[in-house]
Each structure stands twice: as structure tokens, then as C-alpha cells.
Amino acid sequence: MIQPPPLNTAELQAMDRAHYLHPFTDHKALGAQGTRIIERAEGIWLWDSDGNRILDAMAGLWCVNVGYGRTELAEAAYRQMLELPYYNSFFQCANPPAVRLASAIADIAPAHMNRVFFAGSGSEANDTVLRMVRRYWDLKGQPQKKTVIGRINGYHGSTVAGASLGGMKPMHAQGDLPIPGIVHIPQPYWFGEGGEQSPEDFGIWAAQQLEAKILELGVDQVAAFIAEPIQGAGGVIVPPATYWPEVKRILDAYEILLVVDEVICGFGRTGEWFGSQYYDLTPDLMPIAKGMTSGYLPMGGVIVSDRVADTLIEEGGEFFHGYTYSGHPVAAAVGLENLRILRDERIVDYVRKDAAPYLQERIAGLIDHPLVGEVRGVGLLGALELVSDKTRRARFAGDGRAGGLCRDICVRNGLVMRAVGDTMIMSPPLIISRAEIDQLVELIWRCLDLTAAALK
């Protein structure tokens, strides 16, 4: 193999500026500041092209569940590339890793979900969701049942269907979204929107917005409700304890499908295999991606309940839907090995019994910092609300300026956390040790001090 000549940071940045359009990026701002080039990683640590070591408290984009540097995953990809680098799953074909991965995922999914449709990403998974939901109701003889209810500030991807199902206003504003047949209800974000209500009352209120919307549209028009168990990109929004039970009561009362987007919560993040198990939900469809391969290769999918799969299979004939890379053998081989690691190393148990209680206990202490108005989290997801006055849940002026400042200070001090407005969020690799959690919390405290000083 011929290696390209090495480039230094300035050369890479110049090339990047000239040719590379990044996702979710203001290129003018990026051009002025220069891209941060990440060169290598190990465990929970990243190294940039200037040799700085950075604690990755986001596991990439919520995906590197088993941590960086697992040679078994590289070997699985290498072996599979030599054996069969690609073949499609159209036209009555399959390949061994994809078949085995579908079966392995069915083993860990809720008991009533036994089939998997493969995609290339979480966004593609949600495009598949929309196609399947519509097809299901057509086959049930209710073609008017087409409207999907999502949530404001939910995130389900960036394709036209994914961005429409999601409720991100800035995304909708760029491209005339959502597409017809998708509507949104308020999110269960007590800290930001709960006003004077208690979290419990607000959770009931937010859930009842679903019932109000179903009744407004007419139950014969509503196909499905889609939600993340815990909103990730929206700001690690952990719903009040009353929310999901009330949503379940409403779903039981009306005949609509439940789509639980497990792209972030799946594969151990909450301390259960899936967020649906954490909240005791009975989904009809579960889009998955990210932790499915720990991000080592792109892959997504939809886990399908027997109710939906049986209808599609028994009554549907050919479903005109699929992707060139559905069931990609190399991604599937990596997914299988990733599941083996999660299972054999008891990583999900480790999260539930050890890492998550410890992380939550340690970050809870950050409430003593003057900048922090709330700390919340489940499993290895966490959020800190930055406030100017914690007694009143008062925000800083500048619409996200404090969060942006804190995020930049974090990076300069060797820590990746993400800012959503003034909410600082984390989602570290599941293999983070107790000692590393201590390091993480010390770093956060130091960066909060620096942020507080910069805001004065």
C-alpha cells in the first residue's frame, strides 16, 4: 500500500477550506477559525493534529460505544473485505454477517420484535420508518391514516424525511420542511419550558399534548407517534417520570403505531440494551444506528415488531424500498463483532451497575457550581444547564452564547462536550472507567470556572 505524504495542520486546514463542505457547519466561521483535525484515538481519548490529547465526552457523535482503538473491529472488517467486500441484499440475496447480525439484534430487542431492515444511517432508518408506517396502514385498509406526530426539538436525522420527523425549527426553515403529513407537539423539557408547573405535572401536560393532537386530527388520520426515549441532540432532555407512563396510556387508548428512535439510546447507553427497555415501552418500530457498529462503519436499521412485519410480509408482496448498502457485509461483520464485545465484556451491565450510577453521582455534584442551574441524566447521558441565576432558572443574554463559550473553552482545555444553546451535554464511550469519570468531572469544573470568568 502506498501511503500519501504526511500533511501538517496548516496544509490540511488549507485543503479543507478549499474543498470540504462539512455537515452542520458555518463555513465562513470555520474558514476564519480553521478546522480541528482529529488524527487518532484510543479508549475515550482523541489526539488532534497538533498532538493535543482530548477527552471525548461525546463518544464521537454519541456512537463510539465500545471506545476507540478496538482492533477486533478492524480485524472483522479486514477479514470480511477479503471474503466478500460487497454484495447486495436485493433479489433474494443475503450474506452471512447480515443474516447473523439480524438474528443477534433480534436476540437483544424486546421479545415482540424479531426482524431487522438494514440501512446506512439513522436518517435512512427514519426514511424507512416513514415508508413502513404508510405502507402498514395502506395494507390495513386505512390509507387515510397517514399523519405522523413528532415532537418540537426532537431529532430524527437530516434527510428530508428525517428532518421532517424531527422538530428542529432551524432545519425546517432551510428547505420548506416538514413535508406534508408530519406534525409536531411540545417536548417534555421541564427546565426550559415547564414554567411554574412541577416536573411531574409538566410531564403529564406534555404527554397529553399527544392526546390533544390525536383528537384534533382525528384518530382515523393518525398513523404513528415518533419520539426518542431521551432527546439527544435537543439537549439530553430526560422527560419527567410521569411522561412515558402517560404517553403509554394514551397510545393504548388509540390505534396508532409507536416509533421509538433508538439511534442514540440503543446498544447500552441507558444501561439497558435499548431505551425502550429502560422506559418499559412497547414500540412497533425502532430505528437504530450509531452504537450498532460503535461508529466504526456506517450502518443503521429498523427493528420491526411482529405486528408490523407480519402485515408487511403476509399482506404486502414486494416492498419497493431499500438501499444499495442495506445489509452491507463489512458493516454487518463489524456490527456483529461490536455486539460480541458489548455482550462478552458485559458492557451494558457495567453501564447499569457501575459507570452510570457513578457518572450520575459525580455530575450531580456540579450543581454546586454557580453557573449550573440543573444537572440531569440517565445512563451515560448527561446535561448541565448554564444559568445566570439558578434560583430563577434565568438564562444568560445572547441566546446560546454561554454554551458556545463553554464548549470552546472545553476544547481548548482538552475536553469535548457539546453545547445546545446554553445546555452542555455529554455522552461518553460506555467503557469510561471510574478514574476517567473523575478526570471528566474535574475538567468540567475547571472549564465552568473559566467560562464564569469569561462571562463577567
Ligand code: PLP
Ligand atoms: N435519530 C437520532 C435520535 C439521532 O440522534 C440521529 C443522529 O444524531 C439520527 C436519527 C440520524 O442519524 P444519522 O446521523 O446516522 O443519519
